[in-house]
Amino acid sequence: MSVENAPVVDVDEAAIPVEKKMYYRFESNDKKEFRVSELAIQQSETLNRLVEAMGYTSEDVENKPAIAIENIDGKTLKLVFQWCEHHKGEAIPVDDGSVPKIVEIPEFDAKLMDIDNGLLFKLIWAADYLNIVQLLNVSCKKVANMAQGKTPAQLRRVYLLPSDEEDEAAKRAAQEAQDPRAREVEEEFEERKRQGGNSFF
């Protein structure tokens, strides 16, 4: 088991009140471990609720197993916690949907998101799952910025969007997987139509 040190190296001890200096241990689904400050955890509503409910003491953190985050891998989680540590203590934006969101991508975030699309979408998925509002905002904005000025064909390439035909084929495949008889019924229906019958029955 490896311990990822990167997210926790830049801790400003003086800026954090004594009672906030606790660290928690988290483990990704590929067994990478991270130590994250309590203040950084507050950026994630999901993790914050989790640690509050657990009520760990400093001894518990060391003695009990790291808290497992089953569906996020180490590479993604490292980015998530780096972001949380950098933005710890910042206010969490509230979005009531009534006005257009004004989101600027700070330099740190832009650098952090210099990653391929696959990893970027994983980061977004993780931010949504862990409910980290501002990380979700900046990463979604980054994805939106990619669309600017592109043709529909280029957008398909950038976002790997399926065409209508591929979309329908995927739906059919999913349907068939659920109900193997569906294909047979459809073929029978097509055959009857070819023979001139209007009704299936």
Next chain:
Amino acid sequence: MTDFFKNNPKFLRHCLLYEYLQKNTVEEAFIVFCMMIENDIVKKEEFQCYYYNQFEEGIFDKNDDNKPITDILQRDKYALRACILYDSLKYKMAEFGHSTRFLWPKSNSTFYEIKSNPSFAMYKNFLKVIGEDVMEYREFDFWFYRFLNGEYDLKCERDEDKKIYELMDMPIDVMENIVEYLNIVDRIKLSKTSRSLQTFVEDQKLFQKTLFLGLSCYTSGVSLGDIVNSTYTQSYRSVEGCTPEQALLCFKSIIKNPKLHLDSLEIELDVGQNWLESFPSLEKVINVLEGALKFTHYLNVKEIFLAEYSWDQLSKILPSLKPGYLTTIRIVSYNPNEDSMKKVFETEQWKRAKCFEFISGHEFIWPLHHLYHFNEFSVFLETFSLENIRQMKEMLFKSTNFKKCTVMVRRIINMSTIEQELGVYIREYLDARIYHYPIPNSTEYFEITIDYEAIEIERKK
């Protein structure tokens, strides 16, 4: 990086060939190369030798000169990766402030394209130089960012079976978050990619700064534009110089979107009654404007700006706008129509608006008390009477919403009449006299500034 190329001279030649295929000159390529990688790794003479004695002769490797030079990169996945690595190193230089035109002299990508989505801009150039079907974008993107983040192992393999998260795999709230940042033009392009995305995109709220419709005898047009925030900087598009019918059709196709939220709807009807008679098609369009704004939903418009010859249109347009969402009414009008404005005063939209601004045109001929529910208003009057100031004291000064107003007057104001009601002025400033009117049971007061042509009133603490 220097060690990497020293240990892999073949990859170095691939990069040189990539430069050659981009039609960059020896000078252009050599300067960039030396800035990226240490000077002594390849001498300029060697560079020239590769360019002129080998590549131009169609030879990549003197020991293996059977392969056509154009196939060298296409058929070797490691050579392709070396080219991506080379582009990622160049991009790093761009991040340090080097001009993109200097780094990619023959590329069609603009600085903005490279900065906003570097891997796609590089990818477009890569395909143009090496071949259209040489690599999928996702693979290029993977290698580009891997190299950019300092991982230079060309021989590692991507795990292609791994679940890759794509836009369409994202939860609905994430998709909504992404689409929210797209302007109207990019949304239309995204909705053209598939039917399912079209349905989704059309269902999302769209905030736009301004929608303008101009109809006149000479030119008509529609424009969508200006910025609400930086997201909308690219959204300026206009259709100008079209016929009134085309303009109205285009306008209707935009405004019909129930998810559209406009900061400002601007309608300019630059026509007088006698002109209209000479332009029947224009008259027809103006007559159907009211119908063009009617849908089963109210239009989400914060501010309506209307410039027209008569005050007729306001009574026709206002009922289509969402009461309460509409905060500001701004108007330019020359021919007062008493009856149509009476209808306006009765509308919920007028009663719940917060601000009325009369920009220019004919005097306001209706009683001023129709404006007293606004937080702010400005208006143009024929004259300002003793009765006006008495009514203001009785009604306007008792309104808790009222913040400020400007009343411009055509005839000269009689200062002594005002003084009867407001008492002695506090001070003078140029031609103006300034009065204070205390608000009972409050530390606030109204500051009233009067000169011969205008009265300004503002709530102050």
